[in-house]
Amino acid sequence: MNMLSATLSRVKPSPTIAVSSKAAEMKAAGEDVIGLGAGEPDFDTPDNIKAAGIRAIEEGKTKYTAPDGIPELKQAICTKFKRENGLDYVPAQVSVGTGGKQILYNALMATLNPGDEVVIPAPYWVSYPDMVLLAGGEPVIAEASMQTGYKLTPDQLEAAITPKTKWFIFNSPSNPTGAGYSWDELKALTDVLLRHPHVMIMTDDMYEHLVFDDFEFCTPAQVEPALYDRTLTCNGVSKAYAMTGWRIGYAAGPEKLIAAMRKIQSQSTSNPSSISQWAAVEALNGPQDFLASNNATFVRRRDLVVKMLNEAEGITCPTPEGAFYVYPSIAEIIGKTSPRGTVIENDEGFATALLEETGVAVVFGAAFGLSPNFRVSYATSDEALKEACTRIQKFCASLT
Numbered sequence: 001m002n003m004l005s006a007t008l009s010r011v012k013p014s015p016t017i018a019v020s021s022k023a024a025e026m027k028a029a030g031e032d033v034i035g036l037g038a039g040e041p042d043f044d045t046p047d048n049i050k051a052a053g054i055r056a057i058e059e060g061k062t063k064y065t066a067p068d069g070i071p072e073l074k075q076a077i078c079t080k081f082k083r084e085n086g087l088d089y090v091p092a093q094v095s096v097g098t099g100g101k102q103i104l105y106n107a108l109m110a111t112l113n114p115g116d117e118v119v120i121p122a123p124y125w126v127s128y129p130d131m132v133l134l135a136g137g138e139p140v141i142a143e144a145s146m147q148t149g150y151k152l153t154p155d156q157l158e159a160a161i162t163p164k165t166k167w168f169i170f171n172s173p174s175n176p177t178g179a180g181y182s183w184d185e186l187k188a189l190t191d192v193l194l195r196h197p198h199v200m201i202m203t204d205d206m207y208e209h210l211v212f213d214d215f216e217f218c219t220p221a222q223v224e225p226a227l228y229d230r231t232l233t234c235n236g237v238s239k240a241y242a243m244t245g246w247r248i249g250y251a252a253g254p255e256k257l258i259a260a261m262r263k264i265q266s267q268s269t270s271n272p273s274s275i276s277q278w279a280a281v282e283a284l285n286g287p288q289d290f291l292a293s294n295n296a297t298f299v300r301r302r303d304l305v306v307k308m309l310n311e312a313e314g315i316t317c318p319t320p321e322g323a324f325y326v327y328p329s330i331a332e333i334i335g336k337t338s339p340r341g342t343v344i345e346n347d348e349g350f351a352t353a354l355l356e357e358t359g360v361a362v363v364f365g366a367a368f369g370l371s372p373n374f375r376v377s378y379a380t381s382d383e384a385l386k387e388a389c390t391r392i393q394k395f396c397a398s399l400t
């Protein structure tokens, strides 16, 4: 009996699972493991947002809602887009889903036909290529290099576009590199997209608020208003508001696309949690001042990690503009041998040896489509980061 679908066979199991389950096993066995793999802030959800969730429960706002969001949240999202991005949207152009993940997935499911291509810059968030495959499309990977700060150049984008291209997925600041495109860098890409009117733009702005120093966030429809009609601007409350478990993501774009996404959601999950939606209204409409203090913590940790990793023999670590990740290169380490006799053949081998021999868990670069690298999430305490980076330094110094 062939129990599983042919579509599912196109999708690979998450490459990050091997390392994370190994780390969990070691921890359970009482070993001293420091995890630098988490994709979520270590801060708690702010109290005013929690209170809004509790209030929603007490007031009985616990029933089904419209499948793609309550009017109050859609309005708060329109207000947010105007206030923070200078973008005009009306509620009929807004979709709310169970996390940013569902929003992206709905959009791909709503639009891809077999053979349609989706241009994805690498390093990429692990889910993009597999979501495209699940939706029946073909991921086309355009590799950015460390030399350009892990940012795609206009020539690379131009070269990746074909007559079959349906979407260009853009993510700034990026998971896994933290790279953020400046206005000019993004304008250079939108200029390319203007020349290809058949390509739609899916921008994943999940890390919009996690930007450091004097970096200013911008998004494609803002930088090039002529792309407004073919851009889906995706965002969510997960990262900025420390609400990963509440599961609220949203997007705004062409009404026809939003209606198609609503159709999919109404026949699959229906509405995201009513309680979480009310909490998200408070997140977007309430005070935003904690963002700056969270960012001050993140920037201190980023600087600590970048400095200590660059001091490690064979590691080169660029300083990213945002998110809470760094993506160092280990090109100089490939071919070396660890104290326990493992030859480091690739970044997966590096991450495995690092975990087994020092107890530090990181995610290897091949999972994100660019090697040899690894991703560190610095959304953890300064003490844990210092200890982890000291272990990485010692491990690198011990390689022969």
Ligand SMILES: Cc1ncc(COP(=O)(O)O)c(C=O)c1O
Residues within 6 Å of the ligand: 039, 098, 099, 100, 101, 102, 125, 171, 174, 175, 204, 206, 236, 237, 238, 244, 247, 248, 249
């Ligand atoms: C770039 C990017 N987009 C989307 C998501 C999904 O966010 P959510 O938790 O809201 O589904 C993540 C989460 O890791 C992410 O890193």
